[in-house]
Amino acid sequence: MILHRLVKNTDRYGLSKEDISFISSLSALHDIGKITVAEGILNKPGKLTTKEWEIMKAHTVNGDSILDSASNSDDHEKLMQIAHEIVRSHHERWDGSGYPDGLSGDMIPISAQVVSIADVYDALTSNRCYKKAFSHETAVRMICEGECGSFNSLLTECFRDIEPELYSKSFTDSGEDYLLDYATDMADEMLAQ
Numbered sequence: 001m002i003l004h005r006l007v008k009n010t011d012r013y014g015l016s017k018e019d020i021s022f023i024s025s026l027s028a029l030h031d032i033g034k035i036t037v038a039e040g041i042l043n044k045p046g047k048l049t050t051k052e053w054e055i056m057k058a059h060t061v062n063g064d065s066i067l068d069s070a071s072n073s074d075d076h077e078k079l080m081q082i083a084h085e086i087v088r089s090h091h092e093r094w095d096g097s098g099y100p101d102g103l104s105g106d107m108i109p110i111s112a113q114v115v116s117i118a119d120v121y122d123a124l125t126s127n128r129c130y131k132k133a134f135s136h137e138t139a140v141r142m143i144c145e146g147e148c149g150s151f152n153s154l155l156t157e158c159f160r161d162i163e164p165e166l167y168s169k170s171f172t173d174s175g176e177d178y179l180l181d182y183a184t185d186m187a188d189e190m191l192a193q
């Protein structure tokens with residue numbers, strides 16, 4: 001809306017319809033660099049220390065580097081394909097009850113399956129305006145017992161295997177982003193099967 005109004009008010013930026021549409025769609029990526037910032041800093045209720053603030057500010061340049069590595073890589077096409085899979089299919093469920101395509105079983109790309117279980121765990125263990133965070137134990141139980149939709153049993157098995165490590169990373173680590181590690185670990189385990 002702001003963009004449309006801006007174009008109406010001035011031609012200073014020479015924005016085409018295509019520019020407006022690109023800016024609108026790509027705005028969703030603006031905080032992609034936050035995956036490099038620890039949860040403890042992102043969700044800290046109080047004021048950040050000087051060091052924490054430096055880390056927080058770095059999400060801009062880190063996000064830029066993430067995009068760089070995606071666009072400069074020889075595997076650009078593969079990266080884009082996986083990005084499409086994850087974005088489109090991370091709400092699909094193993095039994096076909098998810099959306100948007102109602103895919104079931106391994107019709108759901110493994111990339112999206114892994115992200116989906118990580119996403120559910122993250123949602124369960126985070127405070128949201130409509131609910132309080134569940135404990136790690138409750139979240140693990142809910143996921144494994146299918147209370148949040150069905151997942152590939154190979155994945156829930158891996159999830160149980162790494163659950164103690166996930167706990168220590170989620171709730172005690174002040175270092176790297178645990179979800180990213182977690183998704184990587186699960187993908188590694190799946191590949192090793």
Ligand SMILES: [Fe+2]
Nearest residue numbers: 087090091119
């Ligand atoms: Fe989503």
